Amino acid sequence: MKAGTDDPTLKYVCRNLWCRCPAAQPLEKCPRCGLAANFLLISRLRKAHIICGLLLTLGGGVMWCLSFAILENNEWTIPKRTPFWAFLLILGLGGLPIAGGVSLAVFGREWFMRMILRCFGWRQA
Ligand SMILES: [Zn+2]
Numbered sequence: 866m867k868a869g870t871d872d873p874t875l876k877y878v879c880r881n882l883w884c885r886c887p888a889a890q891p892l893e894k895c896p897r898c899g900l901a902a903n904f905l906l907i908s909r910l911r912k913a914h915i916i917c918g919l920l921l922t923l924g925g926g927v928m929w930c931l932s933f934a935i936l937e938n939n940e941w942t943i944p945k946r947t948p949f950w951a952f953l954l955i956l957g958l959g960g961l962p963i964a965g966g967v968s969l970a971v972f973g974r975e976w977f978m979r980m981i982l983r984c985f986g987w988r989q990a
Pocket residue numbers: 879880881884885886895896897898899900
């Protein structure tokens with residue numbers, strides 16, 4: 866679900882990552898998920914998205930650089946028979962936060978954050 870809407874009068878959005886119900890003002894209670902006093906300014910949320918997205922992209926980029934460094938120096942850093950899937954795994958682990966970070970910073974899409982929270986068994990905020 867995309868955070869925010871195209872309607873300029875709806876400046877607020879529910880704090881619940883799984884809800885993100887838009888509203889014109891910070892409501893006492895979310896009409897969609899029922900959480901109390903949990904509305905965020907969309908403009909502030911977008912700034913947080915961009916910062917988090919950049920950090921995620923940076924982190925994924927570091928993982929990619931590390932994996933390429935390992936590939937280049939594999940004579941001394943890793944055993945000769947390291948399977949190819951190990952590199953794919955590192956590339957995948959780096960690529961996921963890059964994809965998540967870019968879509969978060971550019972489009973405000975929060976699937977990566979929801980996925981991370983789900984990994985920790987956190988289904989509802
Ligand atoms: Zn809500």
